[in-house]
Amino acid sequence: MKLLCTADLHLGRSMPFPEYVSQDAHGPSRAWRLICDLAVEEGVDGLLIAGDAIDSEKSYVEGMAIFRQGLRKLQAAGIPVILTAGNHDWNLLAEAAMGFPGVVPLGLSGRWETHSLGDVTIIGWSFPGRHHRESPLVGFPETLPARAVGLLHCDLAGGESLYAPVGRGELEAVPVAKWVLGHMHSPMDTDRFFYPGSPLGLNAGETGPRSVVMLDTEGMTCRRIPLAVLEWKLVSITEDDLLDPGERIASAVERVLGAESESELTGFRVLFQGRTARSRDFRNAAAVLDNTDFPGFFIQQAIDETKPLLDIEALAKGKKMSSLLAVELLAMDSGSEDYSVGIELLEELLEREQGLED
Ligand SMILES: [Mn+2]
Numbered sequence: 009m010k011l012l013c014t015a016d017l018h019l020g021r022s023m024p025f026p027e028y029v030s031q032d033a034h035g036p037s038r039a040w041r042l043i044c045d046l047a048v049e050e051g052v053d054g055l056l057i058a059g060d061a062i063d064s065e066k067s068y069v070e071g072m073a074i075f076r077q078g079l080r081k082l083q084a085a086g087i088p089v090i091l092t093a094g095n096h097d098w099n100l101l102a103e104a105a106m107g108f109p110g111v112v113p114l115g116l117s118g119r120w121e122t123h124s125l126g127d128v129t130i131i132g133w134s135f136p137g138r139h140h141r142e143s144p145l146v147g148f149p150e151t152l153p154a155r156a157v158g159l160l161h162c163d164l165a166g167g168e169s170l171y172a173p174v175g176r177g178e179l180e181a182v183p184v185a186k187w188v189l190g191h192m193h194s195p196m197d198t199d200r201f202f203y204p205g206s207p208l209g210l211n212a213g214e215t216g217p218r219s220v221v222m223l224d225t226e227g228m229t230c231r232r233i234p235l236a237v238l239e240w241k242l243v244s245i246t247e248d249d250l251l252d253p254g255e256r257i258a259s260a261v262e263r264v265l266g267a268e269s270e271s272e273l274t275g276f277r278v279l280f281q282g283r284t285a286r287s288r289d290f291r292n293a294a295a296v297l298d299n300t301d302f303p304g305f306f307i308q309q310a311i312d313e314t315k316p317l318l319d320i321e322a323l324a325k326g327k328k329m330s331s332l333l334a335v336e337l338l339a340m341d342s343g344s345e346d347y348s349v350g351i352e353l354l355e356e357l358l359e360r361e362q363g364l365e366d
Contacts, residue, residue: 009126011157012047013221015058015190016206018096020071024211025275029306034273036063037074039207039237043220044078046233048085050222054125055087058190058204059094059135059161061104068100075104083110090114090123093134094161094190095171101134114159120148128225131184132159139170145178155225158184158201161191176201186228188221195219195232202230209240212277212308216240217270239271240308246282274305283317318354330357 023035032038047055062071082089088110093101105111114132115121118140122131129152133144144162163169164176171191179187180200187201193214195205204221206214217239219232323334333354340347 009053009128009225010050011054011056011125011128011223011225012043012050012052013056013058013188013202013223014043014204014207015161015188016060016094016193016210017043017057017075018060018063018071018206018210019074020067020069021063021210022067024308026306026308029273034238036208036210039218039235040074040078042235042237043207044081046220047082047087052087052222054130055082055089056130056157056159056188056223057089057091058159058188059092060096060190061091061094062097062100064096065099072100072104076108079104079108079111083108086110088112088125090125090130090132090159092132092159092161092190095135095138095140098135098137118144122152126225128155128157129153130157130159135161135172140172141168141170142172143174143178144172145174145182148182150183152183154185155228156184157223157225158182158187160187160189162189163191164189164196164203186223186230188223197230197232207235208238209275212240212242212275214240215242234270236271238273238275239269240275240277241269242277242279244279244281269305272304275308276305277308278310279313280311281313283315315355318351318358320354323354323358328361330354330361333357 017036017040019036019040021036023031025031025034043055062068062075079089089108090112091101092114093116097104101113102116105113112123113134114123114130115134118134118136120131120133122129131149131152144160158179160172162172162174164174166173166175184200189201189203192203193206193210194203194216195218196203202221205218207220208218209215217234218237219234222231222233223229224231320334320337324331324338326334333350337347337350337354340350
């Protein structure tokens with residue numbers, strides 16, 4: 009059997025896009041439509057969703073409507089949907105599935121529940137509330153039919169997590185051939201479990217390409233299918249590019265941003281770092297870039313972390329405390345760690361001296 013697996017769609021979530029980027033065309037709803045299309049095209053035997061299909065109660069009306077549109081399409085194609093609830097949609101799945109006999113939420117009261125799909129048993133557990141501090145594997149059945157696939161929203165980091173902490177060993181100790189997990193938005197693959205990851209990064213920090221997973225239950229093998237809705241990238245433009253600000257900023261940015269992307273749209277966070285004599289210019293550039301409309305990509309945020317260039321030689325000629333430090337610095341290797349510590353001290357000192365003069 010072929011089962012298409014995904015998680016963390018967060019339908020209804022408003023993306024951190026500039027106004028000119030369409031939420032519907034490039035956000036979670038676009039990803040969901042693609043996933044439904046893919047399921048139909050590939051003629052899958054089922055779609056598995058490991059939690060957080062809908063974002064939250066706040067975006068509930070919108071998220072629910074988008075979700076049910078997709079379910080209608082899948083139902084028309086005779087594709088069953090098996091899903092568990094995550095910490096975001098723990099109280100929404102029962103209603104979402106209403107009127108769809110082929111849509112099966114599993115383990116809604118926080119109890120393990122099974123569902124047969126052909127020769128495969130899907131076993132799932134849903135968040136019973138917003139938080140769950142215990143391992144959800146407590147009370148897991150000791151025996152299961154041979155071909156069992158687990159469906160769970162959980163925090164693999166374990167420990168003190170509020171979000172159903174589990175250890176890797178716990179997942180591997182139970183009689184499940186393959187776990188489909190949700191909650192971590194980055195994709196992750198191991199022999200016994202995998203996180204499909206969110207089908208698109210939901211904020212600029214969630215960088216990297218995204219995909220869904222096709223699980224072939226014959227040999228319990230997985231194949232990733234890229235989803236090219238949106239990719240976030242972080243670019244740092246450092247010292248070398250900052251020698252000549254102004255015009256150069258735009259060309260440096262375009263050069264970096266012009267790099268090929270598999271995605272329909274790429275969202276960038278641009279970081280200006282390093283020292284420049286015209287740090288102020290970068291502050292302005294950041295403001296301009298925030299509002300620049302490029303085809304195929306946009307800049308979600310430009311952050312100025314540049315520092316003013318210090319003229320050590322000129323400072324060394326002075327007659328202040330800072331001059332003594334500047335003399336020391338001139339004798340040091342500018343690549344050393346001590347040198348950067350010295351520069352920071354010098355900046356601090358200059359600020360204080362400035363304060364005394366004011
Ligand atoms: Mn979650």
